[in-house]
Amino acid sequence: MDSAPFIGSDLAWDAGFTGEGITVAVIDTGTDYTHPDLAHAFGDYKGYDFVDNNEDPQETPPGDPRGGSTNHGTHVAGTVAADGAIKGVAPDATLLAYRVLGPGGSGSTENVVAGIERAVQDGADIMNLSLGNTINSPDWATSIALDWAMAEGVVAVTSNGNSGPNNWTVGSPGTSREAISVGATRLPYNVFTSEITTSEGVEYPSAKVMGFPNEDELLALNEGEYEFVDVGLGAVSNFEGKDLEGKIALIARGEFAFVDKATNAKNAGAVGAIIYNNVAGEHPDVPGMAVPTIKTTLEDGQNLLAELEAGNNTVSFDIEFAYEVGETVADFSSRGPVTGTWMVKPDVSAPGVNITSTIPTHNPENPYGYAALQGTSMAAPHVAGAAALVLEANPSWGVEDVKAALMNTAEDMINPATEKVYPHNTQGAGSIRVLDAIKAETLVTSGSHSFGKFVKDTGRQVEEQSFTIKNLSGERKRYSFDVEFTGNPDGIRVNTSNNLNVHGGKTQQVQFNVQVNTAKLEPGYYEGTIKVSDGSVIIDVPTILFVGEPDYPRVTGALFGKEDETNYYVGSYLPGGAEVLAYDMYLLGPGNTIGGFLGTIGEFSNVPAPVHEFTWDGDMNGTQLPNGDYVLAVYVEQAGEIEYRAYLVTKN
Template identity: 80%
Template sequence: MHKLITKPFIWFLALALVLSTFSMGAFANSGGKAEELPIAELFGDIELSSSKPTTVIVELTEESIVEAKHKGKNQTKTNLQSKRGQVISQLEAVVNDVEINQEYDYLFSGFSAELAGNEILKLLSIPGVKAVYPNVEYTVDAISVDWDAVNPEMMESAPFIGADDAWDAGFTGEGVTVAIIDTGVDYTHPDLEHAFGEYKGWDFVDKDNDPQETPADDPRGDSTNHGTHVAGTVAANGGIKGVAPDATLLAYRVLGPGGSGSTENVVAGIERAVQDGADIMNLSLGNTLNNPDWATSIALDWAMAEGVVAVTSNGNSGPDNWTVGSPGTSRDAISVGATRLPYNVYTSDIFTSEGMDYPSAKVMGHPGDDELLALNAGEYEFVDVGLGFPADFEGKDLEGKIALISRGEFAFVDKAENAKNAGAVGAIIYNNVAGEHPDVPGMAVPTIKTTLADGEKLLSELENGNNTISFNIEFAYPVGETIADFSSRGPVALTWMIKPDVSAPGVNIVSTIPTHDPEDPYGYSAFQGTSMSAPHVAGAAALLLDAHPDWGVDDVKSALMNTAEDLIDPVTGNSYPHNTQGAGSIRIPNALETDTLVTPGSHSFGKFVKESGRQVERQSFTIKNLSNKRVRYSFDVEFEGNPDGIKVMTSNNLNVPAGKSQNVNFNVQVDTSKLDPGFYEGSITITGGNQVIEVPTILFVGEPDYPRITGAFMEKEGDGEYAVGAYLPGGAEVIEYDIYFFDNGSIGGFVDTIGAFEDAPSPYHEFLWDGTVQGGIDLPSGDWVLAVYAEKAGVQEYKAYLVTKE
């Protein structure tokens, strides 16, 4: 298994892709015609020519229990076990060294197996095998922040989305079970122990019933705390209060030491969570593959069909389009983008004596606007307290004064907390290296930051006997809720779906963690990432199911999408694109009180690729009237800029009886001759009663502008042979591979074109290269630049990658 590199000049650290979409034929018969042999479908980046052990996910033609049920058929575990056993027996008969890892039957019919890559063709030929998928690596979707501990009072995100209003109305998630499919959970944390019963879930890493986080002394890798943080956002009830504080939790440890894992455990976790009775599952994990996530997607889709609300993070690879990663690419699961809570921006000037200037002074963080502005009240003494350890304050009078602190050794918030405990009314933290250090919202005392140079000026002032300081802090402007730059954007390649579905707070989110310190084992920390956004939505879903226990998964998803808050980009003054914010940021009270549900909550009309003339596609959605009276609904469809060439035809209005649902059909007519290639975003506005619902929609004219190349590789296959190739989401009409020198960290001169091909397949292309250039010269071992040119539908792309020739 390996990762695809999506940006140039990054070490390609993993194994190579190998061509899998080739036509298999028998040896020519006496008539000279090759006969095609039947084999199962092969998906993803699997090395078919390698002798190295490779783990794959095998899907069987025999349907899973849930799939069969939803198709009106009867399926049993016994029958599936028998069918699976037959395939495994045949596999073990034709492959000498094969290990069966996980077996699946409830949502996904199949198993995971480890065998040599060059034996996979034998697996594909076994009757009963439907498809083989790669065992993709998953990691936690979180970005570490620059401090380790925070005050639980800093938990602001749950009230912001209206969770406290739901609590006041009597909805706390009681009776609703949420599965945390993650790194495990520290179920002994005082804020979480109430949410766990005797059965706590399952550990798929160590294969036992103790889904605890990876401890600090695990020889296999780093300790983890991610799942505990996620769980706290959902259901903590102690120092902090999660979105659904009375929900029940189950933990499934599918990501092990260091916070990484693979498809085989993720699918197993999804299956077990459904069988264990979860109402909701949260997957704050992902990878960078913008593709429907094959085996995991199948499991999530059937979990949703079985009535379990699946919530997943959208990824942290923004801000460009097409950066959403699986399982955020799932067709049915609720994918969640990340927002930052509103904040005010202030300017800050500090003064110590005439002739001294501190141009780098900026507001770093504060407990509240009033406390920050209070620093303008007068002149203060400031005191050097070194790094700001508690011992650094001993013997020094800080009462009503400003603490001057150096960055380093431990968390910013702890430095501010120590200053507060010593009686300081504010702090200045200067950097210990060149440059600017980060903002940290929610500091215990108003805190100004400066560069190292300005910090040294302040120290020199103290040395010269100038120990007073004054502040001029002024309000600059407010910033509303915004989309985080790191939040991944859609659309989804191949399905062309809008993702994320919704957004939720994901920047500087305070929640529970294990400290892995026996002296003080339980703590809080602030993380950021779409990992932190997803559990806000999972918790919101728990509140909705508490209030509406008869709602299905589509009702929950639609309620969250239909009532989301449209977010405005402060840079442009316009709404963020659908593929940036989804339907918007969730608002729990609106979702609880909605009288109308529109399903699905967003629409993609797909591709319109006719060279000329009109292309018409028919679509539909369902309106559910939850009120106690008949409602007349009207419709308006607009695409951004009202482009000539797109027409949507539907009923002008529709009457839906109280408590009933009705389908709405409409035709989309696109005249591609009047439209430039690209994607067009629009909104379907549905008005009924006192409610207005905006349903995001999108369509593509011509071949969508997804990246033509998203990765490249070079790996030695044997003596004098190298596998060279590229990952092509949509294939390529023309592809060429060039070698350049790698010269002192940059691209050097051109060496040679080592391959040129036409009609390269999706999703990747590979060829064998003999390692020579310019007519037979052996290219020396070392670092080189592999530049790949691809062309598809008139769009050209040229990307360069650093590779190593062994």
């Protein structure tokens, strides 16, 4: 309700573009096509279920012995094309659902690839994949499949992943060379200060607003004095036998999600919650909590418990507006670059925090519901819906045109912590603006560029690149170019045309090169922006280059499982290969820690990227290792870097 208008969807609707005639494939956990907000978007053919191999791609219901029920795909579909209590970005688009993730929301790479292929064959114009893994490789099967989908003329949109905020955390298929990878943002919001008071002389200096359903409910806490009740961890059982009606729930952090604690408090009748930490320090803000929630440190939480023990069981609040924060990138949103191609990812960003959309309730008495979720899974369908509006408005555009329009017209976001523009590998080209993309008169493709690695120890190295300018207007435009690298580092020089005349409706290629003197530059990556101007509009094209060997993770995951009755497959994902590779087995210690060393089960050298695998017979020091949980540690030496990463595995 807030996010679609924020990116300009309502302006596109007013201009006459609602997604009519455009088909969007939702490749996910299935979709509840009977939901009243979604039923209009489905025809007789709903899509395909690759989990159960039929033409009924419904969500997984409760009671499936293979795993839990799902609602993810329905939520994604609602953001694309709902038209009811929720209005999606493209409310008149046609939907197809492909269930590739089954019970519990898990699935196989094979099914995801099959879903991509079927969506292309079924004539989808756009596909959305709010799914992925943590493998930072452009050559993983799902990434390659999206490259092919784009080559077949289908606009492929995918989530960038939820493993941020560190660099190199983008996972496949967000690593695709061609698809539109999407990061998540939080809509502008107001920040409030908070003070809580119990009895005279007791202070709680750490009290801060953690989250709330809306500002009215938050500020309503100022209106009186409330009883507060200790409910431990805030589980449903902790509320049993306690009267919370109109009161404040005092809750400890731990064991399960903050949002569930707040929801349990609301269901018990509480009007607010105070959640105190279970360790030293401050816990995170969580937008969209079911009740207004204040957070405190462990020390202040213990003081509140002491007040209750002393019979002082009332609390009052003083909550005031402090300032507004603009659109920001979510901390959880995965960052680039991509290993191997060294590309900037995400390509663009869109709202992905506290997004309310459609879900199945799996309750026959009240089957259709709504929920607020967050993740790059919620951001991607905003872009898929936007692509539908752009395609409807510009039916002759190809997939590169749609991608370029969304990237070229995106808005930069400012990090409030630094008061500087977010890096390209955090926000991509920026936050999408639908109507601007629809009305673009110039398209610059590709929408971002990587010059790759400059590895010479001394002297100069030159790399060439090119991009294409398409003048969509009816008149000749004169373009000028400027390239700026962050910090204006000495040692990087870019040469390109000073000016270029392009006639209306024509396309021209622009050649440019970068000369890097590595002797003047510290190893690392350098971000820049190519500014293309027609005299009135400036298009920013993100670019990046690396000096020296990039600091990408040398190992990004492990493989372990039963190969046959007597053997096991063991392996790892190696973005750059490995000069030295070893697999060590440890006992599993208390609290999922690393226990005693058992031995090395495999040693290898000069292993190529991106995947290594071998067969192990289960033998450890001359005897069969008993079945159970263990820690598999992978040792990698590559290009002067050493990594040693541990993974929980089960031998059975």
